[in-house]
Amino acid sequence: MITILKKGTPKEEQDQLVKWLEEQGVEVDVSEGKYQTVLGLVGDTSNIDIDMIRMLSIVDDVKRVSEPYKKANRKFHPDDTVIDLGGGVKIGGGNFVCIAGPCSVESEKQIIGIAKRVKAAGATLLRGGAFKPRTSPYSFQGMKADGIELLLKAKEETGLPIVTEIMNENHLPLFEDVDVIQVGARNMQNFELLKALGKIDKPILLKRGLANTLQELLMSAEYIMAGGNEKVILCERGIRTYETYTRNTLDISAVPALHKLSHLPVVVDPSHATGRSEMVEPMALAAAACGADGIMIEVHNDPAHALSDGAQSLTPDQYDVVMDKIRSVKEALGTGVWQK
Amino acid sequence: MITILKKGTPKEEQDQLVKWLEEQGVEVDVSEGKYQTVLGLVGDTSNIDIDMIRMLSIVDDVKRVSEPYKKANRKFHPDDTVIDLGGGVKIGGGNFVCIAGPCSVESEKQIIGIAKRVKAAGATLLRGGAFKPRTSPYSFQGMKADGIELLLKAKEETGLPIVTEIMNENHLPLFEDVDVIQVGARNMQNFELLKALGKIDKPILLKRGLANTLQELLMSAEYIMAGGNEKVILCERGIRTYETYTRNTLDISAVPALHKLSHLPVVVDPSHATGRSEMVEPMALAAAACGADGIMIEVHNDPAHALSDGAQSLTPDQYDVVMDKIRSVKEALGTGVWQK
Amino acid sequence: MITILKKGTPKEEQDQLVKWLEEQGVEVDVSEGKYQTVLGLVGDTSNIDIDMIRMLSIVDDVKRVSEPYKKANRKFHPDDTVIDLGGGVKIGGGNFVCIAGPCSVESEKQIIGIAKRVKAAGATLLRGGAFKPRTSPYSFQGMKADGIELLLKAKEETGLPIVTEIMNENHLPLFEDVDVIQVGARNMQNFELLKALGKIDKPILLKRGLANTLQELLMSAEYIMAGGNEKVILCERGIRTYETYTRNTLDISAVPALHKLSHLPVVVDPSHATGRSEMVEPMALAAAACGADGIMIEVHNDPAHALSDGAQSLTPDQYDVVMDKIRSVKEALGTGVWQK
């Protein structure tokens, strides 16, 4: 961490700050120049409150050099984290996972039908929304507990472990048999929820917030890990920009960036990122080519019910095609273990 | 709401959609053109799930014409909402409120000292953080319940009603004597928290999320109001852009925009928006000049303790000056009732 | 400038870099820590090419501490720049300017009619577009040379100096009698145009680009100033964000920020920033309250011709009202000299 002092800072106040910083357990290298004095903080600075230092009247600016996260940081954990998702399915360290399923669980027939189809196509995890975060209080909020029940039935039928979103720590008892708990983009900085998830022993799929930096995503992972639960899977699902053609802008460079910064596995969700079914295939292939550890795709089957043939969901037939191509790309590049 | 159908949509599927829309309680005007067919949905469309319609295979695009919020919408409530904040202090409809206090409650002496000073300067509400949402799990998370106790003591000493942030619905019992409950920017779309706050009878100060649109802010207000609690105060506190000089970018145009779209009072927080104490005065004056119903400013007094003289907080002396200027601007424009 | 070297950089390569930096005319303070080595560059670093340093294989990161602009920098020119705009009108250093006129010059009758009205309301500069940068090649591109002729006639009639936009350095001969030349947002980084304007002796109104930082705006001012023309007026006209209610987001905090960073005058354009006439008054008052040196407002008069009664333009009657209120705010705050 680099602390730049204001020009003309009295020596006394500078010394007071240096002393305080040393008490926080870091070494301080003082570099005095003609125009400014720079304090280089070395050692473990993750406990230092950067905002507090920035607030000091004698400080002109503070810049982090080392990252503020520790447990999520590759520097301190050079090897890829491999997480067991249940049913023998692993993610990370070359283990590649395909997650598929409908946006919302709607009925037993629906979820089991889709589960069978995506399993046949090679998916290794079933997704489905039971609690749905919706912008409008008047929109469908999901089947809630019943939705989780139906997911568990689909798991029983197919053997696929399941992932579904939590919105409230008080709902945790309902998630006991869920294999992977998802934290949605809007809750990425719901720190109370993150703390609660840090106390359980279950993989967490943490989605990047709509306007959050990679560092903030990793700090949210750190919240969970600091609580004791180190099974965190990061998920890029598109960020908010001024572009309106796609729902969000898929930040595909997040994949290699997160792999460099962290040892945690990284999943890409092209369905939510683009909001357009015709873009799911090219974005899924891009994700596979650049080294994602998993790809999460919305799949819906209900051809008879025209109203639910969604612009962002693939049909099972379309999913078959995408999966074949993903397989080809990964084989061509020789990356990752295709499971089962 | 305008629904644009894809070119070549079979008549049968179009009729099916029109029928379904009519079942949702809206009238459908069909406008057939050479290049596309447009369905104009008229009536109360706030219950219509726009995402669901956009997902239909025959739909090219859907655009809202009327807003998706009802209770927060000025169209349906032309008069300004006036909210009683306790202690005879009102906000909205020309009632102007000055909220001031430290970022975090630190000690009894601190909070009472500041409370007295800001009251003397003309503040009508005391703010102070007890539960602090921090990006890092290693940063100070606030005094929590003890912080609320100290705020209540300051209220007892000065008579100023208090506002403080909630992060978890399970903490609600601790907020029983708090006058105004704040929802922070990062929880603006924590829908479970909003639902819980919709069930209580207490003013809610709802901060705009870092990358949320005005419509999303109003939808979050709608969540609270839909639950029965219509005492919502909106707060603009800066949005995230690529500019790095200020912490966030204060969207001052949110004030007249929200006043046009909604009847709810609008508060501006120049301290968090800019993150720089020298910018608090000009931004506070801008807010006063453009018609904000309240201004929330961070004030800190602890000159002896150099470490807490913050870049974003004003000293009580600086606050005195700002308050005088705010008063001059409001008198010059003849807007609003200066309370007490 | 702070240069952070990669861990494990060979001493030899570090020395080579230090030597090279010293040859560029800066002193280098080396701060070696446990985790990294930091080079503090002190002296005049504005000639140092930060991108080139960042590209070095041994460099982890480079951060500017001092600004890369010199002539536009308040540090080196503590006093406000005052610019004579012609006709005895000055801007900066307390001299406040009101610029008004139509988006486009349309006819002699139109421009002279508006010029008289805005002059009567207290405007000190007439604006009007002759060359119009349009997103579509099929949109009206302005009256071009004829438009400038009409502006000059309006100047003759009213005595108001005129400001109009240039899009091509080859058009410069047409601007000989124009008092202030405007560079539009889309040309803020048209460096060839900036260089050409650096060689003339005429005030330049430089608009901030839609997605440019304050530093980039000041670097573009520096381009003009480095060429010899130091008469640069900065203009905030709204930046691009994800918000769609307003055309752009007026970054009002740019006013105090630019005043702190630079000695150049700062104008605010609320008409283009918001794109909505009903927001022009509140945003103009915000600009006046926070210390802008000038306010540029679109005014249009052609009540008979309904098609041009624009959503973003004020009528002359509305402009009268806004001007009265601006005057009240400035008198209340005792800031600036109201000219004429």
Added chain:
Amino acid sequence: MITILKKGTPKEEQDQLVKWLEEQGVEVDVSEGKYQTVLGLVGDTSNIDIDMIRMLSIVDDVKRVSEPYKKANRKFHPDDTVIDLGGGVKIGGGNFVCIAGPCSVESEKQIIGIAKRVKAAGATLLRGGAFKPRTSPYSFQGMKADGIELLLKAKEETGLPIVTEIMNENHLPLFEDVDVIQVGARNMQNFELLKALGKIDKPILLKRGLANTLQELLMSAEYIMAGGNEKVILCERGIRTYETYTRNTLDISAVPALHKLSHLPVVVDPSHATGRSEMVEPMALAAAACGADGIMIEVHNDPAHALSDGAQSLTPDQYDVVMDKIRSVKEALGTGVWQK
């Protein structure tokens, strides 16, 4: 185009508008609802000035349904455009191009050395900056005319057609033997330059602006095409967001989006987008996998001169590896013709 009238618009004014619109050559479908009246404009609306309509006092909102570009629009040109770049190299319609070379031309030895290496690796076009748009007037601005001379020598030596950036229409005579002229991101909306390039008969590589939408990129392409030059190649090179880890955010979804909206070829530039050499390979593979028609990569060889071993450039050896992997991905997917 959908025009929504304000509630309570007098019938007379509505009729006046409808009449005026019909005079512009479009049909108008009037849909009157309980809450608003909607005018559906059908026919060729690309000549309609949407801003002008939005400015009308009776208009609440205008939304485009069909795109404002015609020549660049796939709807009117269903087949992919194939452009001959010289030397037998084609782009588009399955013809895949690899563009490589240094950021700046520095010397004859440098550019010829790199040209030979990238040609050996399979590159089909040589890039190199002669005129360099730099944020700072004090930064190296390129070798200018001499740089173009050196590129032409490299072309002579290797047979590779060359692409280099233009910043000023007055420089056009210098570009006579250049095969492809690049328009940089900062000049994407330099409409005067676009118009000048519309009058020549040479392929233009048009880079997306840092904060421009896909529609704006296509409108800029339309500017060139409207002038008569239909040889436009679109280039995604990263957009500006709040993320700071990468220099810009590569919007990889622009590839399938542009392919859907337009028939023009699309190139991806992972070097400028990320600003980090270690991310060039994964982003290049992502671009290849999602169907880009070309990939432009910065390659630099000057191992002895440590200062120019750039963070964003690959060495020729690294480029060899990337090219092998790109080839594997394209073979696996069976897309595109690998030239030569």
